[in-house]
Amino acid sequence: MPQSPKSPPKSPPKPLPKSSPPLPAAATSADVARLAGVSRATVSYVLNNAEAVRISEPTRRKVRAAAEELGYVPHAAARSLRAGHTRIVLLPTSHVPAGPLYSAFLNELQWALRRLDYTVVQYGSLGLTGDQAARAWAELRPVAVISLGEIVLSAQNVETLKRAGARAVITLGPVSVAGAHALVMDQAEVGARAAAHLVERGHRRIGVIVPEEAGMELFSAPRLAGARAAADGAAEIVPLPMAYTEESARALAARWPGTGADAVFAYNDEYAMLLMRALQDAGLRVPEDVAVMGADDLLIGRLLRPRLSTVQIEMPTGDHLASLVDRAVREPSEVPARHDLMAARAVPREST
Secondary structure: OOOOOOOOOOOOOOOOOOOOOOOOOOOOHHHHHHHHOOOHHHHHHHHOOOOOOOOOHHHHHHHHHHHHHHOOOOOHHHHHHHHOOOOEEEEEOOOOOOOHHHHHHHHHHHHHHHHOOOEEEEEOOOOOOHHHHHHHHHOOOOOEEEEOOOOOOOHHHHHHHHHOOOOEEEEEEOOOOOOOEEEEOOHHHHHHHHHHHHHHOOOOEEEEEEEOOOOOHHHHHHHHHHHHHHHOOOOEEEEEEEOOOHHHHHHHHHOHHHHOOOEEEOOOHHHHHHHHHHHHHOOOOOOOOOEEEOOOOOHHHHHOOOOOEEEEEEOOOHHHHHHHHHHHHHOOOOOOOEEEOOEEEEEOOOOO
16 A cells, blocks of 8 residues: 655744843832932932032932942933923024034033033924924923024914923024013124124125025024114115035126125125135135125134134123023013123124
8 A cells, every 4th residue: 555645754843032031120219328328318309409408518429329330310200290390491403504603602501501400402393383393392391492593483382382381481583472581692783793894994885695595594684684774875785695505605706796796794704704715716806806704703714814804793601591591490480581692793804
């Protein structure tokens, strides 16, 4: 009889995967207290930087050392429940290229807020409307919001944030919003100082560079308006669009004689340096054929030849602004106030 085919041999059973060892339980404030030999209340006071309770420096060091040894991290949500609010200050990221002066100011502000025991959260809000941004920011339950002005907030948006627990809403920019503290940076003053300087030098047709980059109108439009107000019939102001590229600067320099302008306020030092190089490459002399004025008073402008005339912008320190935020958080019933943050003055050099 024919034999039935043999069934294939069975493969040995696969070993069961070994289970990962359980992760160690997270350290608690009670663990820190036991290791440091202090009460849980002392641990809380030290790690929350409570100023109302006097604790000796050796005890503070002992508590911090114990927390570091155990890898203890305070629970932000629990701390917020105890305090009645978070320590989050929400700072929307900038949508437009920020110059060195503005970037340094924002960095200094963040350091100062950290020293006051706030957690600064930068939030990418590109493409959001005021209503969308207010709802998105409110989800994080910040104790304060510093809006840079690139997203236009309404009084209703401010109310949405306050209902979600924000004790202070601060707008940083050229306009104020009902219900919010306004930190006003008067960009028109920058344009006015530049134009006044050029008019004093005898120039009667002044070009004003208007950056073509999206979002820059928040700063460039007030600077153009300020230049027009300062000229006040003594000189004609000519808006000149230009992108921050060598190609755009070369194109503008090539058609410069057709503009009839014998001077230019180039928005800021960076655009001024870009345009000045293009004008010189096109055979135009600075300042004999075209006087060039910048703004921000960057160090590199003093290293150029000719040295760049500019508008020096005086801004408050990050510590000063952080203290304003802190006061607004601690005194939420205070009537929203306007604070003028900027002063400007012309600094004449060789380019004008």
